[in-house]
Amino acid sequence: MSKVILVLIDGLGYEEAKAAAGYLEHLAEWELAAKYRVEGELPSLSRPMYETLLTGLPASEHGIATNLFTRPSRCENLFSLVKNTGLTGAAAAYHWISELYQRGVPREPRLERYQFDSPGLIRHGIFYAADNYPDLCLYNDADYLRRTYHPDFLLVHPSGCDYHGHLYGRGSREYRTAAAGSFDRLSALLSVWQEDGYDVVVTADHGMDELGVHAGNLPEQREVPLYILSKKVECGDFTDSMVSPLQTAPLCCALLGISPAAGMRPLTLRMKEN
Numbered sequence: 323m324s325k326v327i328l329v330l331i332d333g334l335g336y337e338e339a340k341a342a343a344g345y346l347e348h349l350a351e352w353e354l355a356a357k358y359r360v361e362g363e364l365p366s367l368s369r370p371m372y373e374t375l376l377t378g379l380p381a382s383e384h385g386i387a388t389n390l391f392t393r394p395s396r397c398e399n400l401f402s403l404v405k406n407t408g409l410t411g412a413a414a415a416y417h418w419i420s421e422l423y424q425r426g427v428p429r430e431p432r433l434e435r436y437q438f439d440s441p442g443l444i445r446h447g448i449f450y451a452a453d454n455y456p457d458l459c460l461y462n463d464a465d466y467l468r469r470t471y472h473p474d475f476l477l478v479h480p481s482g483c484d485y486h487g488h489l490y491g492r493g494s495r496e497y498r499t500a501a502a503g504s505f506d507r508l509s510a511l512l513s514v515w516q517e518d519g520y521d522v523v524v525t526a527d528h529g530m531d532e533l534g535v536h537a538g539n540l541p542e543q544r545e546v547p548l549y550i551l552s553k554k555v556e557c558g559d560f561t562d563s564m565v566s567p568l569q570t571a572p573l574c575c576a577l578l579g580i581s582p583a584a585g586m587r588p589l590t591l592r593m594k595e596n
């Protein structure tokens with residue numbers, strides 16, 4: 323059993339990661355990390371894809387069809403599996419994550435902001451409501467949770483790429499700079515997290531198009547990266563074929579050493595034999 327940090331970079335398309343994630347690309351090139359190309363599920367919207375990544379289910383099964391559905395998740399998810407196994411979950415994330423997984427917590431950003439020793443599915447959380455919350459602050463929030471509570475599963479969810487992508491579009495200096503800045507902050511933490519015993523998974527919910535829109539079926543809206551830093555996986559560049567984001571939840575279960583939920587698909591990513 324080991325600990326897992328899942329980094330969900332909001333709005334980061336596959337090509338943008340390739341252009342901005344120099345250190346993770348280096349680790350994959352030197353076969354110190356695994357790199358996959360993910361054909362995102364649809365719709366390429368945040369809230370449905372948060373639920374897809376955390377439950378391993380497509381939108382037609384988990385039912386979160388749009389960003390307008392503010393009800394809590396009704397499905398087994400990584401936070402419920404972690405809690406039910408007696409492990410500790412934590413999140414530094416946009417407040418929609420609190421809305422999805424923290425039953426009993428008032429849906430008001432003021433009250434959702436800090437949640438420590440919470441009765442919800444996420445034991446410890448720091449949630450932001452401003453779309454332009456700086457990635458630097460978010461990574462620092464996440465690392466505070468790691469250092470203070472030593473969670474078994476930690477979701478890290480920066481939104482700087484999505485914010486700048488909406489304002490300026492794919493192909494803009496601002497979007498590219500936001501992605502590079504986010505990866506810069508992340509790269510500074512990777513070795514610290516690994517030395518503390520964490521496997522690290524880095525992916526995104528959706529990409530962005532030139533007009534600053536994501537919702538539909540364009541490759542730039544739905545294709546995202548997946549990097550895995552773990553001794554349990556085969557390392558290298560496996561981007562010659564697409565993989566599904568439905569793999570993210572069972573991957574995290576395998577890394578954590580817990581059983582996946584009944585609806586999760588079989589894991590097809592390249593794992594090392596025990």
Ligand SMILES: [Zn+2]
Pocket residue numbers: 333368484488536
């Ligand atoms: Zn967005």
